[in-house]
Amino acid sequence: MRYLAILLETLRSARTGLVLAAALLLSPAAAQQVKIVIGTSPIADVMPAFVAKEKGFFAKRGLDVSITLIPLNPTIPAALHAKSIQIGAPNAAVFIQAVDSGLDLQIVSGSTTTPNMGAGIAYLTREDVPFDGARSLEGKKIIIPGLSSSVDVLFRKWLADKGADEKKISFVEIPSAQSSDALKGKTVDGAVAVEPFLTRIQQAGTGKIAARFMDGLADEKLGISFIATRDWVSQNPEAAKNFAAAIAEAMDWANANQQEARNLMQPYLNLPQAVLDAIPFPHMRNKATPESVAWWIDVMKSQGRVRSALKPAEMIMR
Secondary structure, eight states: OHHHHHHHHHHHHHHHHHHHHHHHHHSTTTSOOEEEEEEEOSOGGGHHHHHHHHTTTTGGGTEEEEEEEOSSGGGHHHHHHTTSOSEEEOBHHHHHHHHHTTOOEEEEEEOEEEOSSSOSEEEEEOTTSOOOSGGGGTTOEEEESSTTSHHHHHHHHHHHHTTOOGGGSEEEEOOGGGHHHHHHTTSSSEEEEETTHHHHHHHHTSOEEEEOTTTTOSSOEEOBEEEEEHHHHHHOHHHHHHHHHHHHHHHHHHHHSHHHHHHHTHHHHOOOHHHHHHSOOOEEOOOOOHHHHHHHHHHHHHTTOOOSOOOGGGGBOO
16 A cells, blocks of 8 residues: 555656646747847837846747847848848838838837927037027038938928028938037037937037927827838747737836836946936837828928838738
8 A cells, every 4th residue: 555655646746747847838938939139229219128128028928039239220121131130120211211112121019209399309519509590500511310210301301391401401420329529529510319319418518409300290200110021020920929019018117117217228228327317218109000100101202202102001010
């Protein structure tokens, strides 16, 4: 009887072990993870990705995510096409122009919108360069951190709305990280800058805000989105949906834990804590709508940047 009891206990232990092993194999964390490289500019607008990575929201959904920084936002679609990254975080104008040029890309998840008051985008001028409205920029040399980017599109829209002739302005493309040095060296008269570089330039005293040209737009516009090639989305439908779900969870967590969310950006943006604390908190929205994409298409068509008959609804993952 003693041997029978030992045998039964051994069988029960073995069965318990098998059940536990099966549960682990079936859990998302234990399943073979899908590797994803996110390509993004070093900007606060991709806070949801930083948070999802650091808080484990990607990992718990079976996604092995790494983040690589790309200095110029307009080069992100090319990196997607070359398959050196699987997810990119371009601004709306870069995304739309890439689709217009023939790249088959889709929005997997939204990230941020550009607020219509106090946006983290502005035109700065040197202290010794006078500013008297948009028309006073004619004859000046101005930095754009990415020609054909959303910042470029919106700035030129503002110039046109204010009666300035953009053809009389010299635009130079310089990464935002180098704008402060260019202003200090007086090789340019002004710069369009985005956060976190907007705050850094002001703190360094190399430039002052002359115009917040986003102020006054009818409503918030699509800012940064997470995109992928349509092929990748069709081949990895569950991974794409899990990515979007992780971003949504990261947004909820970040809004509820704003200081910690700022701190989590440090390893990626490599900024002093004082700068991180001064950056306006991103306006995050995980859903991109056809209407938000259509607004950009209309503005870009008016500037001669879009020529195809694009269909906004088809540019967003369903």
